[in-house]
Amino acid sequence: MANNPSGEDSLIARYFKPLATDPGAFGLVDDAAVLSSSGDDIVVTTDAVVEGVHYLADDPPETIARKALRVNLSDLAAKGALPAGFVLTLALRSKEDAWLRPFADSLGEDAKTFACPLLGGDTVSTPGPQMISITAFGRVPRGRMIGRTGARPGDRILVTGTIGDAALGLDVLKGGAVAAALASNSAAREALISRYRVPQPRNVLARAVRDHATAAMDVSDGLAGDLTKLCAASGVSASVDVTSVPLSAAAAGLLARNVVGVEALLAGGDDYEVLCTVPPAQSDALIAAGRAMGVAVTAIGTIVDGHEQPRFLDGQGQELLLTRLSYSHF
Amino acid sequence: MANNPSGEDSLIARYFKPLATDPGAFGLVDDAAVLSSSGDDIVVTTDAVVEGVHYLADDPPETIARKALRVNLSDLAAKGALPAGFVLTLALRSKEDAWLRPFADSLGEDAKTFACPLLGGDTVSTPGPQMISITAFGRVPRGRMIGRTGARPGDRILVTGTIGDAALGLDVLKGGAVAAALASNSAAREALISRYRVPQPRNVLARAVRDHATAAMDVSDGLAGDLTKLCAASGVSASVDVTSVPLSAAAAGLLARNVVGVEALLAGGDDYEVLCTVPPAQSDALIAAGRAMGVAVTAIGTIVDGHEQPRFLDGQGQELLLTRLSYSHF
Numbered sequence: 001m002a003n004n005p006s007g008e009d010s011l012i013a014r015y016f017k018p019l020a021t022d023p024g025a026f027g028l029v030d031d032a033a034v035l036s037s038s039g040d041d042i043v044v045t046t047d048a049v050v051e052g053v054h055y056l057a058d059d060p061p062e063t064i065a066r067k068a069l070r071v072n073l074s075d076l077a078a079k080g081a082l083p084a085g086f087v088l089t090l091a092l093r094s095k096e097d098a099w100l101r102p103f104a105d106s107l108g109e110d111a112k113t114f115a116c117p118l119l120g121g122d123t124v125s126t127p128g129p130q131m132i133s134i135t136a137f138g139r140v141p142r143g144r145m146i147g148r149t150g151a152r153p154g155d156r157i158l159v160t161g162t163i164g165d166a167a168l169g170l171d172v173l174k175g176g177a178v179a180a181a182l183a184s185n186s187a188a189r190e191a192l193i194s195r196y197r198v199p200q201p202r203n204v205l206a207r208a209v210r211d212h213a214t215a216a217m218d219v220s221d222g223l224a225g226d227l228t229k230l231c232a233a234s235g236v237s238a239s240v241d242v243t244s245v246p247l248s249a250a251a252a253g254l255l256a257r258n259v260v261g262v263e264a265l266l267a268g269g270d271d272y273e274v275l276c277t278v279p280p281a282q283s284d285a286l287i288a289a290g291r292a293m294g295v296a297v298t299a300i301g302t303i304v305d306g307h308e309q310p311r312f313l314d315g316q317g318q319e320l321l322l323t324r325l326s327y328s329h330f
Numbered sequence: 331m332a333n334n335p336s337g338e339d340s341l342i343a344r345y346f347k348p349l350a351t352d353p354g355a356f357g358l359v360d361d362a363a364v365l366s367s368s369g370d371d372i373v374v375t376t377d378a379v380v381e382g383v384h385y386l387a388d389d390p391p392e393t394i395a396r397k398a399l400r401v402n403l404s405d406l407a408a409k410g411a412l413p414a415g416f417v418l419t420l421a422l423r424s425k426e427d428a429w430l431r432p433f434a435d436s437l438g439e440d441a442k443t444f445a446c447p448l449l450g451g452d453t454v455s456t457p458g459p460q461m462i463s464i465t466a467f468g469r470v471p472r473g474r475m476i477g478r479t480g481a482r483p484g485d486r487i488l489v490t491g492t493i494g495d496a497a498l499g500l501d502v503l504k505g506g507a508v509a510a511a512l513a514s515n516s517a518a519r520e521a522l523i524s525r526y527r528v529p530q531p532r533n534v535l536a537r538a539v540r541d542h543a544t545a546a547m548d549v550s551d552g553l554a555g556d557l558t559k560l561c562a563a564s565g566v567s568a569s570v571d572v573t574s575v576p577l578s579a580a581a582a583g584l585l586a587r588n589v590v591g592v593e594a595l596l597a598g599g600d601d602y603e604v605l606c607t608v609p610p611a612q613s614d615a616l617i618a619a620g621r622a623m624g625v626a627v628t629a630i631g632t633i634v635d636g637h638e639q640p641r642f643l644d645g646q647g648q649e650l651l652l653t654r655l656s657y658s659h660f
Contacts, residue, residue, distance in 0.1 A: 029563045030478050031405045031547055032375040032468075037367030045362040046417040046465065050454050075361045087376040089419070089463040124380050128458015133419040135376065135465040138362075148360050217361055233359045 011095050011123055015104035019111050019118035022085055033119035035084060040139040042084070045075035047220075048133035055197070056173055057129075061103035063197035064132065069110050071220065072136035074201035074272040078218040080146040080210025081138025083116035083203065089133040091126040114203055140210065146276070150214040151234035155277035155303040158286060160202045160295050162248040163223050167268025168260065169196030181259040188250040195248075199272035205297075208289035209276055216276035222267035225326025226275055227310050231303070234277075238310035240301035242266070242320060266312065267324050277303050341425050341453055345434035349441050349448035352415055363449035365414060370469040372414070375405035377550075378463035385527070386503055387459075391433040393527035394462065399440050401550065402466035404531035404602040408548040410476040410540025411468025413446035413533065419463040421456040444533055470540065476606070480544040481564035485607035485633040488616060490532045490625050492578040493553050497598025498590065499526030511589040518580040525578075529602035535627075538619035539606055546606035552597035555656025556605055557640050561633070564607075568640035570631035572596070572650060596642065597654050607633050 017028050024034040035042055049068045051057050069086065076083055088107075092100075111117055116136065169192035171178040182189045201218075209216050215234055219226050223245065231238050242262055247255065254260050278286050283299055290297030301310075312320045347358050354364040365372055379398045381387050399416065406413055418437075422430075441447055446466065499522035501508040512519045531548075539546050545564055549556050553575065561568050572592055577585065584590050608616050613629055620627030631640075642650045 026477060026479075029559075030409075032373050032409045032411075032475065034470075034475050035372040035374055036472065037369065037372060039367065039369055042365040042367060042372055043362050044365055044417060044449055044465075044467075046419055046450055046452050048419045048421065048452050048454050048463070050421060050456050052457065053455060079360075079362045081362075087374060087465055089376055089378045091378065091380060091421075091461055091463075119374055120376055122376050122378050122463070124378050124461070125383060126380050126459055126461065127382065129456055131421055131454070131456065131461060133378070133421075133452070133463040135374075135417055137374075140364075142366065145362065145364050147356060149356075229359075 015100050016118060016121060019108040022117040022119060025117065025119045028120060035137055039142060041142050041145060043076060043079050043081040043138040043140055043145050044135065045072055046135040047071045047075065048131055050131045051129035059197055061099045062106040065103045065107040066110050066198050068132040068134055069107060070199040070201045071272060072134045073114050073116060073203055074199060074218040076136055076138035077201050077203040077206045078209065078216045078274045079138065080144065080206050081140045082206060083114050084137040084139050085117050085119040086134050086136040087119050088121035090121065090123045091131040092123065093126060093130055144210055146210055146213050146216045148215050148217055148230050148233035151230060151236050151277040151303045152214055153236055153303055153305045154280060155214055156280055156283040156299050157238060157240065157301040157303060158278055158283060158297050158299055159223065159246065159273055159275050160205065160290065160297050161200065161273040162246045162251065163271055163273065164251045164265025164268045165192050165195035165248050166270035167264060168251060168254065169193040177259055178254060181254060181257065192250055196270055201272055202274045202295055204293040205274060205290060205295055208286055209274060212278050212282040212286045213276035214279065216274060219271040219273045219275050220269060222269045222326040223271065223275065224266040224312065224322055228325055230275065231310055235307065237304050237306035237308045238301055239304055240310055240312045242312050243315045244298065244300045246296060246298040262320065263322050263324065267322065267326055269326060345430050346448060346451060349438040352447040352449060355447065355449045358450060365467055369472060371472050371475060373406060373409050373411040373468040373470055373475050374465065375402055376465040377401045377405065378461055380461045381459035389527055391429050392436040395433045395437040396440050396528050398462040398464055399437060400529040400531045401602060402464045403444050403446060403533055404529060404548040406466055406468035407531050407533040407536045408539065408546045408604045409468065410474065410536050411470045412536060413444050414467040414469050415447050415449040416464050416466040417449050418451035420451065420453045421461040422453065423456060423460055474540055476540055476543050476546045478545050478547055478560050478563035481560060481566050481607040481633045482544055483566055483633055483635045484610060485544055486610055486613040486629050487568060487570065487607055487631040487633060488613060488627050488629055489576065489603055489605050490535065490620065490627050491530065491603040492576045492581065493601055493603065494581045494595025494598045495522050495525035495578050496600035497594060498581060498584065499523040507589055508584060511584060511587065522580055526600055531602055532604045532625055534623040535604060535620060535625055538616055539604060542608050542612040542616045543606035544609065546604060549601040549603045549605050550599065552599045552656040553601065553605065554596040554642065554652055558655055560605065561640055565637065567634050567636035567638045568631055569634055570640055570642045572642050573645045574628065574630045576626060576628040592650065593652050593654065597652065597656055599656060
């Protein structure tokens with residue numbers, strides 16, 4: 001009787017055991033992991049990325065790994081939670097070392113950087129597109145998770161980083177109008193592609209979000225649509241000054257040259273920035289916390305009474321009529 | 331600006347919101363859920379099922395839903411944990427009501443039956459085979475999860491239910507030798523198919539497992555291979571009396587007629603029974619607990635010193651040479 005571990009077991013041992021640094025992961029030899037809580041609430045979030053839908057088939061395994069984990073870390077940041085670990089489901093067509101090795105190494109680097117160790121996982125084969133599904137865990141003091149329902153009229157609307165770059169990066173990868181407009185500017189092209197492939201989750205701001213925000217979520221489907229969801233959950237409306245929405249130099253240039261319209265930026269998706277609402281007296285504190293951490297935090301509008309959809313106003317105070325709010329995968 | 335929720339949002343609201351009965355799920359309006367812990371340890375397990383790999387493309391949506399959740403519930407049972415909830419990632423080709431409605435309804439019925447509410451999820455589109463990835467949570471008193479590493483020489487090896495039926499059911503569905511041998515016995519065919527499609531996780535025994543077992547896991551890849559893993563994790567070996575392994579009447583009949591060999595049963599997989607090791611003085615208590623709950627618990631062997639692979643002995647005490655131990659999906 002030969003010692004013949006199944007393919008899945010040896011794959012896990014070879015590639016993923018080094019990532020399982022938490023004692024609750026039992027070195028991945030068990031079916032299950034333990035999250036000790038010490039009385040904290042455990043925040044749970046789950047997001048999957050699918051080849052051809054959330055990343056491109058020829059994206060490097062390094063960036064696919066980072067994106068898969070970071071879209072989940074971004075949710076934890078917006079909830080005010082500190083990362084505690086994650087479980088991974090990997091649906092693979094093949095188990096080629098040339099793909100798995102850089103994938104696992106990059107995932108491990110991010111797990112270390114963000115203090116979010118691998119707790120367990122499942123590896124399955126699929127004849128179809130590859131898929132990485134991650135469930136991530138964070139900790140907040142009991143009852144302190146920041147939800148979507150707490151926004152109140154008068155709150156300022158703040159957003160981190162810049163908006164729209166990832167959607168522009170996807171257009172570059174697909175060889176669209178943005179690619180043509182930036183044909184002679186490889187630095188700008190690379191910067192936008194990087195924003196699409198490797199989100200920059202704002203976990204360094206999680207404590208400040210928890211201390212100051214009345215409601216928060218991460219911007220994943222498009223700022224306009226995500227703000228609409230937050231307002232609906234809170235039973236409020238909003239007024240956004242579109243000229244205040246923070247743009248990168250590349251995005252601002254493309255907008256000025258009419259290569260893209262503002263709608264493409266507001267509804268583009270894949271930003272993975274934090275969108276939150278903060279009482280006016282506390283907005284400076286959150287902006288200052290961002291500055292201290294090297295993350296721009298920008299006020300873009302105000303929560304108002306009502307149940308209408310948020311209004312997006314141009315420089316003349318005229319309402320923009322957006323024909324779409326979000327990127328939808330269906 | 332039309333109120334135009336994304337396809338994913340309306341899909342979740344329509345089908346899955348009724349399953350989110352836990353207050354920590356926030357009615358699925360947030361990106362994240364909260365698991366309150368009250369100082370318990372949270373046990374985390376994740377298992378995915380893929381169309382064409384773990385279930386057949388023409389399996390009914392009702393049984394696919396139940397299998398996806400139950401393979402995870404089975405892990406919680408074997409860890410001695412009481413279900414606390416689950417998150418769901420659904421990779422769909424289409425969002426046809428004819429498939430999603432019975433899927434969601436059956437998932438909801440099982441969530442209620444097993445007291446394991448939906449906490450959150452992600453729905454993504456895929457052009458490839460459908461996949462359902464579930465991460466399930468359970469609670470145990472701090473430090474009391476039953477692992478794989480605690481088996482000690484002298485412990486009895488116990489297993490719940492019967493072994494090998496699901497593998498026989500898969501053979502029936504594929505029109506193999508079992509299907510031919512049972513051509514005139516539709517009741518037996520249906521019973522075996524049901525064992526493949528709808529596992530019977532032993533969550534009613536979780537407390538008894540926690541009270542008595544030194545090590546435990548669920549049998550998902552085949553009894554022989556899974557016992558081998560448990561012994562390796564515990565640094566022990568084992569001796570199994572193959573004539574003691576509990577078989578259904580259908581499996582025993584097929585074995586007696588030489589339609590299948592014992593190896594097909596011991597290495598078949600998809601059993602989702604609990605395999606555990608128990609000090610001799612406590613094995614009667616666990617067997618009695620099973621009887622009280624209507625679940626057969628059977629002693630099949632003994633943990634012994636050593637690092638060899640477990641030995642499987644026939645009725646004459648001769649070692650069986652198994653050429654495979656598990657069903658491997660790779």
